[in-house]
Amino acid sequence: xxxxxxxxxxxxxxxxxxxxxxxxxxxxxxxxxxxxxxxxxxxxxxxxxxxxxxxxxxxxxxxxxxxxxxxxxxxxxxxxxxxxxxxxxxxxxxxxxxxxxxxxxxxxxxxxxxxxxxxxxxxxxxxxxxxxxxxxxxxxxxxxxxxxxxxxxxxxxxxxxxxxxxxxxxxxxxxxxxxxxxxxxxxxxxxxxxxxxxxxxxxxxxxxxxxxxxxxxxxxxxxxxxxxxxxxxxxxxxxxxxxxxxxxxxxxxxxxxxxxxxxxxxxxxxxxxxxxxxxxxxxxxxxxxxxxxxxxxxxxxxxxxxxxxxxxxxxxxxxxxxxxxxxxxxxxxxxxxxxxxxxxxxxxxxxxxxxxxxxxxxxxxxxxxxxxxxxxxxxxxxxxxxxxxxxxxxxxxxxxxxxxxxxxxxxxxxxxxxxxxxxxxxxxxxxxxxxxxxxxxxxxxxxxxxxxxxxxxxxxxxxxxxxxxxxxxxxxx
Amino acid sequence: xxxxxxxxxxxxxxxxxxxxxxxxxxxxxxxxxxxxxxxxxxxxxxxxxxxxxxxxxxxxxxxxxxxxxxxxxxxxxxxxxxxxxxxxxxxxxxxxxxxxxxxxxxxxxxxxxxxxxxxxxxxxxxxxxxxxxxxxxxxxxxxxxxxxxxxxxxxxxxxxxxxxxxxxxxxxxxxxxxxxxxxxxxxxxxxxxxxxxxxxxxxxxxxxxxxxxxxxxxxxxxxxxxxxxxxxxxxxxxxxxxxxxxxxxxxxxxxxxxxxxxxxxxxxxxxxxxxxxxxxxxxxxxxxxxxxxxxxxxxxxxxxxxxxxxxxxxxxxxxxxxxxxxxxxxxxxxxxxxxxxxxxxxxxxxxxxxxxxxxxxxxxxxxxxxxxxxxxxxxxxxxxxxxxxxxxxxxxxxxxxxxxxxxxxxxxxxxxxxxxxxxxxxxxxxxxxxxxxxxxxxxxxxxxxxxxxxxxxxxxxxxxxxxxxxxxxxxxx
Numbered sequence: 001x002x003x004x005x006x007x008x009x010x011x012x013x014x015x016x017x018x019x020x021x022x023x024x025x026x027x028x029x030x031x032x033x034x035x036x037x038x039x040x041x042x043x044x045x046x047x048x049x050x051x052x053x054x055x056x057x058x059x060x061x062x063x064x065x066x067x068x069x070x071x072x073x074x075x076x077x078x079x080x081x082x083x084x085x086x087x088x089x090x091x092x093x094x095x096x097x098x099x100x101x102x103x104x105x106x107x108x109x110x111x112x113x114x115x116x117x118x119x120x121x122x123x124x125x126x127x128x129x130x131x132x133x134x135x136x137x138x139x140x141x142x143x144x145x146x147x148x149x150x151x152x153x154x155x156x157x158x159x160x161x162x163x164x165x166x167x168x169x170x171x172x173x174x175x176x177x178x179x180x181x182x183x184x185x186x187x188x189x190x191x192x193x194x195x196x197x198x199x200x201x202x203x204x205x206x207x208x209x210x211x212x213x214x215x216x217x218x219x220x221x222x223x224x225x226x227x228x229x230x231x232x233x234x235x236x237x238x239x240x241x242x243x244x245x246x247x248x249x250x251x252x253x254x255x256x257x258x259x260x261x262x263x264x265x266x267x268x269x270x271x272x273x274x275x276x277x278x279x280x281x282x283x284x285x286x287x288x289x290x291x292x293x294x295x296x297x298x299x300x301x302x303x304x305x306x307x308x309x310x311x312x313x314x315x316x317x318x319x320x321x322x323x324x325x326x327x328x329x330x331x332x333x334x335x336x337x338x339x340x341x342x343x344x345x346x347x348x349x350x351x352x353x354x355x356x357x358x359x360x361x362x363x364x365x366x367x368x369x370x371x372x373x374x375x376x377x378x379x380x381x382x383x384x385x386x387x388x389x390x391x392x393x394x395x396x397x398x399x400x401x402x403x404x405x406x407x408x409x410x411x412x413x414x415x416x417x418x419x420x421x422x423x424x425x426x427x428x429x430x431x432x433x434x435x436x437x438x439x440x441x442x443x444x445x446x447x448x449x450x451x452x453x454x455x456x457x458x459x460x461x462x463x464x465x466x467x468x469x470x471x472x473x474x475x476x477x
Numbered sequence: 478x479x480x481x482x483x484x485x486x487x488x489x490x491x492x493x494x495x496x497x498x499x500x501x502x503x504x505x506x507x508x509x510x511x512x513x514x515x516x517x518x519x520x521x522x523x524x525x526x527x528x529x530x531x532x533x534x535x536x537x538x539x540x541x542x543x544x545x546x547x548x549x550x551x552x553x554x555x556x557x558x559x560x561x562x563x564x565x566x567x568x569x570x571x572x573x574x575x576x577x578x579x580x581x582x583x584x585x586x587x588x589x590x591x592x593x594x595x596x597x598x599x600x601x602x603x604x605x606x607x608x609x610x611x612x613x614x615x616x617x618x619x620x621x622x623x624x625x626x627x628x629x630x631x632x633x634x635x636x637x638x639x640x641x642x643x644x645x646x647x648x649x650x651x652x653x654x655x656x657x658x659x660x661x662x663x664x665x666x667x668x669x670x671x672x673x674x675x676x677x678x679x680x681x682x683x684x685x686x687x688x689x690x691x692x693x694x695x696x697x698x699x700x701x702x703x704x705x706x707x708x709x710x711x712x713x714x715x716x717x718x719x720x721x722x723x724x725x726x727x728x729x730x731x732x733x734x735x736x737x738x739x740x741x742x743x744x745x746x747x748x749x750x751x752x753x754x755x756x757x758x759x760x761x762x763x764x765x766x767x768x769x770x771x772x773x774x775x776x777x778x779x780x781x782x783x784x785x786x787x788x789x790x791x792x793x794x795x796x797x798x799x800x801x802x803x804x805x806x807x808x809x810x811x812x813x814x815x816x817x818x819x820x821x822x823x824x825x826x827x828x829x830x831x832x833x834x835x836x837x838x839x840x841x842x843x844x845x846x847x848x849x850x851x852x853x854x855x856x857x858x859x860x861x862x863x864x865x866x867x868x869x870x871x872x873x874x875x876x877x878x879x880x881x882x883x884x885x886x887x888x889x890x891x892x893x894x895x896x897x898x899x900x901x902x903x904x905x906x907x908x909x910x911x912x913x914x915x916x917x918x919x920x921x922x923x924x925x926x927x928x929x930x931x932x933x934x935x936x937x938x939x940x941x942x943x944x945x946x947x948x949x950x951x952x953x954x
Contacts, residue, residue, distance in 0.1 A: 074523040087522065094516055096523060196522040200750035229525050230752050308750055311555050314566035315520045319616075330614075334559055357557070357745035366747060 003028035004157045008214040015063040022064035042153035043112040044071045044130045060106020068159035071113040074194035083128040084118045086341030087322045096194020098222040105221045115149030118343045120198040123415040127345045136475040141399040144174030150208045151178040161209045167202045169419025172431035176394035176444025179433045181215045182208045186451045187426035188233035191226030197312040199305035202423040212462040216240035243455040244462040249283030254387035258294035265397045271435035271443040272393045291379040297421040303356045303369035310353030377425040384450045394431040394444035430457045433470040480674040485632035490657045491665040492535045498602045498624035499526030510617035518622035520564030532624035535656040540598040545580030552754040557745045562605035572746040575599035586642040594631030637701035644694045652798045674708045684718035690725045700725035790824045803839040851879035864888045892939040901946045904929045
């Protein structure tokens with residue numbers, strides 16, 4: 001097997017034994033990219049893999065292993081453009097906290113950034129200034145989004161592992177569509193400093209990996225309190241790898257009745273049911289639970305997320321950095337820069353959010369959405385009194401065709417119906433491969449847990465993974 | 478018709494904290510433009526604010542000094558608007574949960590005591606500074622993110638003079654707290670005024686005008702005085718008043734209407750998701766309260782009790798913190814038994830020196846020991862009171878010691894009876910007319926003769942001794 005096809009923990013073993021070197025891993029990745037990237041387009045600015053080099057870090061836990069970073073996480077001196085024209089050629093003079101942590105653990109930051117929906121606005125990676133990414137399992141399909149580039153890169157072995165960001169499902173849904181592992185950590189577990197904000201109260205950075213052990217290793221490295229992020233929580237980071245390999249006998253999994261409803265693909269449903277049976281056969285105890293406010297999650301999310309986004313994106317005005325349109329007056333410059341710099345979906349969300357916060361509408365929309373958000377969180381708190389996990393599909397459908405939903409934003413928004421509540425409640429959730437549709441598209445199983453219970457997620461996910469083969473199946477490319 | 482003027486003031490105060498409100502940039506004045514900045518205060522993508530505890534501390538001091546109610550919960554909100562001096566295109570401020578409310582400031586205006594309500598004191602960040610040149614406008618972000626305190630008064634001020642006195646008192650208290658430079662010219666204290674007129678006896682407020690661009694307390698008073706006249710004329714001529722913002726033009730002495738945009742302005746305030754709601758620790762508040770310095774009101778009371786000052790004198794000496802400190806040090810240092818002697822010097826010759834030089838007492842740079850030494854010369858009758866005033870003037874001008882000035886100017890009082898007798902004899906011989914008029918009962922002649930002796934001695938004769946000597950000579954003869 002090529003080095004690029006191995007998991008991070010397998011490569012770490014090889015690096016320790018001297019069976020591999022960072023250079024060899026890079027070469028293997030580049031060879032892979034040279035052949036595949038023109039088809040998959042997982043990276044934002046790929047031209048050729050010829051001249052790529054790594055700033056290999058000396059030693060450390062991660063021993064020079066390269067990692068692929070989503071285009072909205074700041075990397076010092078490397079283009080960080082959120083796949084938007086408005087941030088054209090923006091090179092931050094600083095690293096995000098997660099990047100500093102990775103570097104000090106010995107990780108090498110891959111010089112090309114992963115493709116994404118512009119500013120993470122989307123569920124298909126079609127809204128990228130650099131064009132869409134293709135799903136490695138079916139190149140006519142979307143990889144999911146918004147971290148579609150990260151997920152596709154990992155699934156196609158164009159990356160060893162990657163970081164994504166998840167505001168409403170942007171790690172889990174593409175992980176599910178691409179047959180890889182994706183974790184949205186508890187809000188506050190991972191520093192947001194250096195993550196270019198979409199919706200500050202929902203965003204979290206998380207790992208996209210080939211297996212659960214890699215996710216555990218990576219989560220450990222990037223987690224922890226950061227004095228530069230007031231919303232990060234000062235709580236010890238456990239050694240997640242230690243929780244792997246433990247059995248799941250007697251652990252209680254709740255199946256939310258509101259998630260198994262019309263609109264869910266029949267094949268997805270049967271794959272998920274099988275996965276739940278597998279968990280039960282491993283000793284987990286299941287029961288039906290209710291999250292009664294689920295139906296409000298999508299509208300609440302699209303009010304809160306767009307409201308925050310409308311303000312977060314106000315800084316992209318052409319004054320200090322990024323794209324600036326030529327014009328004679330300040331107001332014209334603002335208008336033209338933003339009209340030309342932002343894509344369709346970004347404009348749609350800025351307008352939605354501006355409206356929701358406007359005088360006369362604030363109480364009816366934003367304030368009410370905040371209240372319902374509390375009710376949604378309470379739903380989860382109630383279930384977690386009796387259950388250790390909630391298990392559900394990650395997405396109601398497998399990957400859809402490129403272009404299929406591009407003209408129907410409402411249908412696109414429903415792609416995230418199972419993932420959004422988790423962000424609103426601030427809890428952690430993981431998506432792991434759990435089977436395929438008849439057409440060979442991966443299906444992801446989503447597992448949610450109590451805040452700061454990532455350990456338990458890894459334990460359950462690892463138990464499932466060790467007793468199934470899904471994660472070992474690679475797309476034929 | 479008679480109209481009542483109603484004024485409310487909004488004071489913005491730059492806090493003199495070591496670092497900015499939401500980042501670690503040190504605050505220094507007079508830096509090269511755009512050198513005191515970092516990615517956070519420049520609002521670069523991905524950066525996050527972290528509030529400055531020292532700024533909160535200072536804000537609480539001010540709120541407590543104005544007897545405000547400190548809120549248990551407070552939060553920061555975003556005030557959204559586009560302007561080139563605002564790098565994020567929103568200002569972090571406080572909207573519906575300011576850190577304190579409902580305070581007051583007692584003032585004395587035109588001899589009358591009055592309590593002015595303080596609606597709220599809240600914390601926010603300052604914007605940058607625009608410098609308009611003929612060909613372009615430049616922006617300096619050094620000021621961006623400096624902590625700013627907004628102190629909003631109730632519409633309790635009924636004349637421009639009251640507004641002026643309110644500001645003077647407010648500034649004095651802030652100086653006592655040592656939390657701001659309070660320099661209107663440097664912009665560390667800024668004041669906007671809302672003014673409206675209503676028919677005498679009416680309860681409803683009239684249509685208000687917001688006045689901006691005043692850069693001194695006098696400017697505030699002048700602008701308000703101008704507005705009273707302008708609005709009175711408007712109302713009397715029956716023209717409709719429009720709510721508007723007007724700029725004070727200090728050179729022309731008029732207010733000019735700014736773009737009338739108030740009605741349409743919508744700042745879309747919402748809670749800043751980067752800074753979570755936080756609880757103000759009531760123990761910390763009690764701690765700050767206990768450590769508040771002595772404020773003017775208390776100091777006045779104490780000066781009256783401890784040093785036997787009249788209320789009037791005590792107020793004069795405490796009207797600035799540094800003057801009060803200077804005065805108190807002088808009084809404490811003064812070795813004489815009757816402290817009143819020093820007090821009389823302070824409110825007499827020293828104050829008249831400071832008034833004529835348009836300086837504060839402490840700015841006279843007077844060495845306290847030298848002042849005490851000067852008073853000593855007077856008390857032991859070595860120099861006359863008159864000479865002492867001349868010495869004081871020279872001490873301030875030349876910074877020379879009192880003794881040296883007296884010596885150089887040969888000012889030591891002649892208290893040698895033999896020497897004085899000679900001068901007295903000469904004067905009596907030269908003024909026979911006066912001598913005889915005294916003898917004929919015109920006592921006023923005595924003063925004339927004493928005056929002649931003083932003149933002959935070049936002011937150095939001990940006037941009391943001279944009086945005795947002349948009187949004895951005239952009555953003896």
